[in-house]
Amino acid sequence: MNLTLYVWRQNGPEDKGKLEQYEAKNVSPDSSFLEMLDEVNEELIEKGTDPIEFDNDCREGICGTCGCVVNGQPHGPQEQTTACQLHMRQFSDGDTLTLEPWRASAFPIIKDLAVDRSAMDNIIESGGYTSAYTGEVGEANQTLISKPDADYAMDAAECIGCGACVAACPNGSAMLFTSAKVAQLATLPQGKIEAAERVNGMTEAMLNAGFGNCSNHYECEASCPKGVSVKFIAKLNREYLKALPK
Amino acid sequence: MILDGKCPTGPIEKSWDNHCFNMKLVNPANKRKFKVIMVGTGLAGGAGAATLGELGYNVEAYCYQDSSRRAHSIAAQGGINAAKNYHNDGDSVFRLFYDTIKGGDFRAREADVWRLAQVSNNIIDQCVAQGVPFAREYSGLLANRSFGGAQVSRTFYARGQTGQQLLLGAYQALARQVKAGTVKLKPRTEMLDLVVVDGVAKGITYRDLTTGEIKSSWADAVVLATGGYVNVFYLSTNAMGCSVTAAWKATKKGAFMANPCYTQIHPTCIPQSGEHQSKLTLMSESLRNDGRCWVPKRKEDCEKAPGDIPEDDRDYYLERKYPSFGNLAPRDIASRAAKEVCDEGRGVGPGKRGVYLDYQSAIERVGEDTIRERYGNLFDMYEKITDENAYKQPMRIYPAPHYSMGGLWVDYNCMTNVPGLFAIGEANFSVHGANRLGASALMQGLADGYFAIPNTISNYLAGVKPGEVTDEHPEFAKSREDVQARIDKILNVKGKRSVSSFHRELGKIMWENVGMARSKESLTKALEAIPALREEFWQNVNVTGDSSGRNGQLEDAGRIADFLEFAEVMTTDALHREESCGGHFRTEHQTEDGEAMRDDENFTYVAAWEYKGEGKAPELHKEPLKFENVKLAVRSYK
Ligand SMILES: Cc1cc2nc3c(=O)[nH]c(=O)nc-3n(C[C@H](O)[C@H](O)[C@H](O)COP(=O)(O)OP(=O)(O)OC[C@H]3O[C@@H](n4cnc5c(N)ncnc54)[C@H](O)[C@@H]3O)c2cc1C
Ligand code: FES
Numbered sequence: 001m002n003l004t005l006y007v008w009r010q011n012g013p014e015d016k017g018k019l020e021q022y023e024a025k026n027v028s029p030d031s032s033f034l035e036m037l038d039e040v041n042e043e044l045i046e047k048g049t050d051p052i053e054f055d056n057d058c059r060e061g062i063c064g065t066c067g068c069v070v071n072g073q074p075h076g077p078q079e080q081t082t083a084c085q086l087h088m089r090q091f092s093d094g095d096t097l098t099l100e101p102w103r104a105s106a107f108p109i110i111k112d113l114a115v116d117r118s119a120m121d122n123i124i125e126s127g128g129y130t131s132a133y134t135g136e137v138g139e140a141n142q143t144l145i146s147k148p149d150a151d152y153a154m155d156a157a158e159c160i161g162c163g164a165c166v167a168a169c170p171n172g173s174a175m176l177f178t179s180a181k182v183a184q185l186a187t188l189p190q191g192k193i194e195a196a197e198r199v200n201g202m203t204e205a206m207l208n209a210g211f212g213n214c215s216n217h218y219e220c221e222a223s224c225p226k227g228v229s230v231k232f233i234a235k236l237n238r239e240y241l242k243a244l245p246k
Numbered sequence: 247m248i249l250d251g252k253c254p255t256g257p258i259e260k261s262w263d264n265h266c267f268n269m270k271l272v273n274p275a276n277k278r279k280f281k282v283i284m285v286g287t288g289l290a291g292g293a294g295a296a297t298l299g300e301l302g303y304n305v306e307a308y309c310y311q312d313s314s315r316r317a318h319s320i321a322a323q324g325g326i327n328a329a330k331n332y333h334n335d336g337d338s339v340f341r342l343f344y345d346t347i348k349g350g351d352f353r354a355r356e357a358d359v360w361r362l363a364q365v366s367n368n369i370i371d372q373c374v375a376q377g378v379p380f381a382r383e384y385s386g387l388l389a390n391r392s393f394g395g396a397q398v399s400r401t402f403y404a405r406g407q408t409g410q411q412l413l414l415g416a417y418q419a420l421a422r423q424v425k426a427g428t429v430k431l432k433p434r435t436e437m438l439d440l441v442v443v444d445g446v447a448k449g450i451t452y453r454d455l456t457t458g459e460i461k462s463s464w465a466d467a468v469v470l471a472t473g474g475y476v477n478v479f480y481l482s483t484n485a486m487g488c489s490v491t492a493a494w495k496a497t498k499k500g501a502f503m504a505n506p507c508y509t510q511i512h513p514t515c516i517p518q519s520g521e522h523q524s525k526l527t528l529m530s531e532s533l534r535n536d537g538r539c540w541v542p543k544r545k546e547d548c549e550k551a552p553g554d555i556p557e558d559d560r561d562y563y564l565e566r567k568y569p570s571f572g573n574l575a576p577r578d579i580a581s582r583a584a585k586e587v588c589d590e591g592r593g594v595g596p597g598k599r600g601v602y603l604d605y606q607s608a609i610e611r612v613g614e615d616t617i618r619e620r621y622g623n624l625f626d627m628y629e630k631i632t633d634e635n636a637y638k639q640p641m642r643i644y645p646a647p648h649y650s651m652g653g654l655w656v657d658y659n660c661m662t663n664v665p666g667l668f669a670i671g672e673a674n675f676s677v678h679g680a681n682r683l684g685a686s687a688l689m690q691g692l693a694d695g696y697f698a699i700p701n702t703i704s705n706y707l708a709g710v711k712p713g714e715v716t717d718e719h720p721e722f723a724k725s726r727e728d729v730q731a732r733i734d735k736i737l738n739v740k741g742k743r744s745v746s747s748f749h750r751e752l753g754k755i756m757w758e759n760v761g762m763a764r765s766k767e768s769l770t771k772a773l774e775a776i777p778a779l780r781e782e783f784w785q786n787v788n789v790t791g792d793s794s795g796r797n798g799q800l801e802d803a804g805r806i807a808d809f810l811e812f813a814e815v816m817t818t819d820a821l822h823r824e825e826s827c828g829g830h831f832r833t834e835h836q837t838e839d840g841e842a843m844r845d846d847e848n849f850t851y852v853a854a855w856e857y858k859g860e861g862k863a864p865e866l867h868k869e870p871l872k873f874e875n876v877k878l879a880v881r882s883y884k
Contacts, residue, residue, distance in 0.1 A: 012795060031522040032631075038524055038746070045744050045799065050791045053798055055312060057485040059525050061627065062410055063316040078630075085630050110456055111796045118433070121313050125425045129418035130377050134297040134696045135368065137375035141332065144386030154379040154404060157411060161315055184377065191377045 001027050001093035005040065007052055008100045013108050019098065029089035033076060034059060034066065036088055054113040061085040061225060064160030067167070068113040069100040074164035074223040082162065082225040102163050104172035106210040117163050119209035120177060127201030128181040130190050143189050156184040158226040165220035165228075171212030176220035178206050179236035180228050186239050196243035203240060249502075249854055249869035252657040253357035258343075258875045262361040265658070266701050270708035277302035278428075279712040282703065283450055283465035284308070285437045285492055288317030289409070289688060290671025291471030292416035293695025299423030301700055306463060307420070308432045308452060310487050310801075315417040318473055318485040319691060322409025323530035323624070324393060325401035326688040328366040333390060337398040339363045346686060347876045349395045349576055350651070350679020351828035351844065353505070353852075356875055357658055358676045365697040366689050370402055372696055376415035380404050393684040394531050395576035395883075401685045406530060406623040412688055416695070436801065437492045438729045440468065440499045440667065441721050447499075447667035448715045451725040453733075455801065458794045460729050462722040466710050467666050467703055470496060471695070474650035474672040476509055478809045478816065479761070480753020482647035483515060483528040489805035490812045493654050493673055497812075501662040502854035502867060504655035504675035506812070507820035510682055510829045511762050512648035513539075513580035516631055516641075517600040526646040527631055529603070529624055531684040534573045536608035536617065537641070539564050539584070541592040541601050548594050552602055552640050563587055563601075571883040578681045578829045578842075579883060581645035585762050586840065588644075595642040602640035609637065645762060649687060651678040651829065652819070655854040655869070659702035660694060663854075666710070668703065670694035675852065680828025733793050736803045741786030745803045748783050752809060755779065760817050765833040769821040776817065777861075780810040815855050815864050822866065825849045846878050 003024045010017030022044075027036050034056055041051035056066040061082040068083055070076035076086045091097070099113060107115040157180070165176040182199050185191030191198070207213075214233055221230045254261040254268075272280065280303050284295040287309040295307040309317060331337040342363040347354060370388070374380065380402050381389040390399040404411035423429040432452075439451040441462060449464035475490035476482045497503045514529045540560045542548055547555050563583055565572045575583070584601045587593065594600045609617055614637055618625070625636045632642070654662050654669035656676055661668050671691040678686065759772035783806070791797045826835040826842035827849070835843045852869040 028520050028522050030519040030633075032524075035522045035524050039522060042744055042746070045788060045790055048790060051799060053796055057311055057316060057487050058318065058321045059486060060321050060527055061630075062407060063311070063318075063320045063485065065311060065316050081630060085627070087630060087633075089633060114796065117312060121315070121421070121431075121433075124315075124418060125421040129422045130375065131422060132372070132375035132419070133300050134293075134372060134419075134700070137371050140330070140371045140374040141387050143374075145382055146386050147382050147384050150379055150382040153377070154381075154411075157379050157404075157414065158407075160410070161313070184379065188377045188379070190375055 001029060001088065001091070003027060003091065003094070004096045006096070006098040007112070009052070009112055010109055012111060017109070027088050029087070031088050032059065032084060033086040033088065034084050052113065053111040056084055059084040062160060064162035067102060067162045067164055069102065069167060071098055074102070074167045075225050080225055080227045102167035104166045104211070106172060106174070107163060107166065119211065120161055120163060120174065122209055123174065123178055123202050123205045124181065126205035127194070127198035128185070130185060131194060132190070145188060149187050153184045153187045156180040156228065156232050159228050160226055162225065164223045164225060166211065168219040168223035169212065170217055170219065171215060173214050174206050174211040175214040175233050175236065176224065176228055176230065178202050179232040182239055183232040183235040186235070195239060199236065199239040199243050247867040249655065249663070249852070249867050250657070251355055251869055252659065253355060254658065258356060258360050261357050262364055269701060269705040272704045272707050274302060276712070278304055280304060280707050281306070281465045281713070283463060283468045284471060285450065285469065286317065286471035286473060286671070286673070287314035287417070287420065288319035288471060288473055288671060289413055289416060289691030290673070290695045291469070292317065292413060292420050293692050294469060294471060294670055294699045295429055296416060296419035296423050297696050297700045298703070299426065299428035302428065305423070305429045306432060306465070307429055308435045308437060310434065310436045310455060312433055314420060314431055314433060315414060317413060318488050319413045319688070320410045321485065322688055323406045323528065324532040325391060325403035325408045325685045326369070326412060327393070327400050327685040328370045328402060328689065329363055329400060330367055330370060332388065333399045335398045337400050341398065342366060342400065344876055345396050346677065346683060347679070348881055349681055349683040351681055351842070351881050352679065352846070352850070352873065352878050353827055353871065354677050354679035355871060356873060361698065362677050362690055362693050365693045368697060369689060369692045373412060373415050376419060378404060378411045378415045391532060392535060392574065394534060394574050394580070395683040403532070406621065409688060412692065438495060438804065439725045440496045441725045442499045442664060443715050443719055443721050446665045448719070449717060449722060451722070451729050453729070456796055458797065460726050462717045462726055464715060464717040464722065466707060466712055467668065469668040469670060469699060470654065470673050471671045472673045474653070475812065476647040476650050478752070478813050479647040479756050480749050481518065481523060481526050483512060483526055486525065489808065491805050491808045493669070494808045494812050496654060496662065496664070496667060497857045499664065501664045501667055502655040502856055503652070503815055504852050504854045505652035505819065506816040506855065507823060507830050508651035508680045508828060509647060510577060510649035510651060511581045511645045513577055513584055513645050514603060514643045515646035516628065517595055517644040519596065527627065528646070528648065529628060529641065529643060531577070533603060533621060533624060536620070537603040537605050538562055538573055538607060539580070539601055539603055541587045541594060545591045548592060548598060561587070561592070568883045575883050576681060576683060581762060582831060584645055600642040600644045603643045604640035605636060606640070649682055651675065651680060651682055655852065659705060660699055661702070661706060666706065668699060670699050680830055733800065733804070736787065736800065736807065737789055737793060739784060739787045741788050743786050744788055745799055745806055748779065748787060749806050749809070751779055752776070752806070752813060756813060760820055763831050763833050764820050766821065769817055772817045773814065773821070776810065776813050783807065783810055811860070818864060819853055819855060822853065823849060
């Protein structure tokens with residue numbers, strides 16, 4: 001199949017950037033979206049043009065490195081699928097695709113489709129953990145955890161930290177990302193002790209990094225490649241209320 | 247040179263505890279004066295950096311990804327072993343130790359494996375305390391599953407993404423230390439040289455992958471936790487950025503590379519679909535718990551739809567050949583069996599390089615819902631990639647390069663032969679011998695990171711004056727010049743062939759000649775083809791752009807240049823090892839029914855290779871292996 005691409009090219013954070021047109025020719029429907037970009041890049045290199053820069057690593061939908069906005073949708077049209085797991089059979093011959101980086105004030109653009117997501121690490125550094133020193137812990141089966149609680153925590157822990165939720169949100173909010181970690185740890189006995197400190201620290205870091213607030217658009221859940229639910233945002237809000245000074 | 251692994255002596259059951267007691271300690275108040283560089287933030291590096299930070303050392307942790315949470319460990323699916331014996335099925339530290347030694351085809355060090363088995367239980371405790379959401383029973387207790395190469399149920403898991411959850415646990419522990427100020431993270435950096443001063447590792451030189459700057463950093467000790475090298479085969483289950491670069495740069499500065507020919511080809515991966523393919527996707531080994539491997543008995547049936555082939559015309563080859571382990575035979579054995587039936591012309595799917603992994607009888611036994619609960623995400627992933635529904639028709643799978651058992655030579659303290667340079671996780675060679683069992687790489691990464699290195703590094707640092715050598719030393723400036731010169735050399739070739747075309751070609755050479763079956767003939771052929779390709783690379787590679795900012799092509803070119811050098815040592819090792827063991831199968835050395843034939847008399851040693859310069863043959867050093875607690879035996883899974 002043949003496709004026309006409009007790709008955001010921006011040579012560094014200071015550059016203004018613009019969309020450039022490329023043709024992707026003889027694309028196999030079995031190839032992945034990133035393999036299609038690899039082939040476009042091979043052609044650009046042959047012509048002496050700088051290839052399109054995009055972040056990726058595992059190409060299995062788990063590391064959270066890849067991601068771009070395809071025709072307005074983070075990670076493209078297929079539900080619960082990262083850009084690297086999106087396959088070209090999802091498109092048709094003759095389609096036109098517009099590729100843009102995640103756009104959010106907290107994610108400065110590095111080059112082309114690659115952005116700086118370190119603000120998300122800062123959120124985790126502000127309390128997204130339990131304070132368990134190595135070796136200082138009890139036997140694993142000493143504390144029972146009900147299967148529904150363990151499953152709920154795992155549902156939240158599915159987040160791969162790709163940032164699609166932020167890119168999808170009209171407010172550039174990182175609420176889904178933050179809430180997933182808050183909910184996971186607040187549900188488990190090991191995380192309960194520090195729950196108040198954690199939710200305060202993480203929400204403060206989120207706001208300081210320039211992420212917006214949640215006004216219930218639910219675009220985050222719709223774009224999440226792992227199907228992380230907005231119910232965790234409700235949980236975050238409850239944890240936040242619980243943590244208010246009495 | 248005969249190498250000494252410096253293993254503790256005395257009864258194995260007490261070896262690690264006694265060793266810990268005998269090690270020198272660094273006074274708590276002095277720890278912050280010592281600077282440690284951790285290269286890599288996967289399970290090994292993340293756990294190690296976090297724990298060293300907790301202890302009070304001043305740690306700098308590097309990774310090439312944009313965040314320490316994205317190391318390749320994240321992709322591990324199936325699970326992590328521990329000898330908890332929660333199922334009362336006869337498991338014990340000794341059994342895990344024994345299984346690992348036997349699984350590795352008696353080519354690993356006993357003491358290292360004992361330590362691994364012993365601390366495996368502490369790992370599970372630690373991860374639970376971090377909030378890792380392991381699978382649980384309705385009772386609230388932790389759940390277990392079985393994995394290849396073991397007859398007990400000792401594998402802990404978090405759905406199909408155990409590696410992700412364990413890594414996030416380590417990442418969060420690391421984040422806590424970042425906040426505490428003990429660890430500084432350096433994401434989007436790539437180590438491109440080891441700085442050695444007077445024979446001692448004193449720092450690294452790295453490229454900032456965003457700005458392109460070449461910088462150095464000094465340390466009192468350097469730890470490499472940089473993962474494995476099977477991307478030398480181009481197509482593998484590893485992430486795109488995984489490379490031998492860090493380990494290879496250390497090799498070029500004097501560290502020995504041990505057993506590089508031991509590579510694991512994983513039996514259950516999605517077969518290649520075409521030339522565009524950039525990587526292969528693993529389908530977790532846990533699938534073999536319920537799935538049955540088969541191919542048609544007759545070649546003529548291979549084109550038929552699997553549903554049209556009656557039970558009697560199917561060859562469940564693993565169950566037939568290995569009745570006691572059946573579909574749970576270890577990886578090397580399962581992979582070779584798959585290759586064999588495909589070589590006989592009985593493979594299925596495109597190019598007839600595939601076998602079926604069938605769930606029909608499991609679905610009949612326990613129901614589709616249970617299978618969905620166990621493997622749902624894997625079935626989904628399979629469908630995304632192949633457009634086939636594995637609940638309705640069998641999966642097609644084929645072996646693919648997956649893991650490197652070989653790596654930097656280290657002693658019992660995880661220290662290489664270069665004082666001050668340590669290696670942990672997949673980057674070292676120590677515990678898996680010639681074949682790794684499922685769910686034991688995660689165990690090793692965390693054992694090395696949480697429990698081994700924090701103890702053993704103090705023994706070294708106790709004898710070092712902190713900050714004695716800093717990046718003021720002229721070796722650092724020289725190292726930066728060398729790194730810049732190599733980058734300039736790559737950029738100045740301005741040839742015609744893309745970087746990835748070289749990688750593809752190298753991969754083909756390695757897969758065809760140094761892959762699942764090796765012979766003197768194929769290895770000799772590879773030893774001619776590799777240097778020729780390397781030469782062409784330096785004449786004809788085409789990297790656009792410059793080195794002053796982000797340049798993905800340049801990064802890849804550097805990694806491929808290193809693979810092109812490393813591949814030769816790997817092949818040399820495979821050629822010298824005139825026996826078959828684990829993942830290293832020499833066609834000259836097999837039994838009548840095609841099983842691997844070891845030569846214990848002549849090859850019960852670790853082969854550690856010293857780099858002697860380009861175009862020169864590497865020098866072999868041996869570390870003899872002693873087996874005092876396990877009897878050397880023919881490894882049988884029949
Ligand atoms: C698909 C898949 C599934 C797996 N499933 C399982 C499983 O179920 N159970 C199991 O036990 N094992 C499994 N394994 C194996 C296991 O995941 C790995 O062996 C293990 O995670 C390796 O951990 P590590 O910390 O040694 O290295 P990695 O996680 O690979 O980390 C390497 C680190 O080094 C950094 N790095 C590398 N080179 C440089 C450089 N030059 N400069 C700076 N940084 C560098 C990287 O950025 C990264 O942070 C699986 C592997 C794969 C590929
Ligand atoms: S590259 Fe890892 S999620 Fe896409």
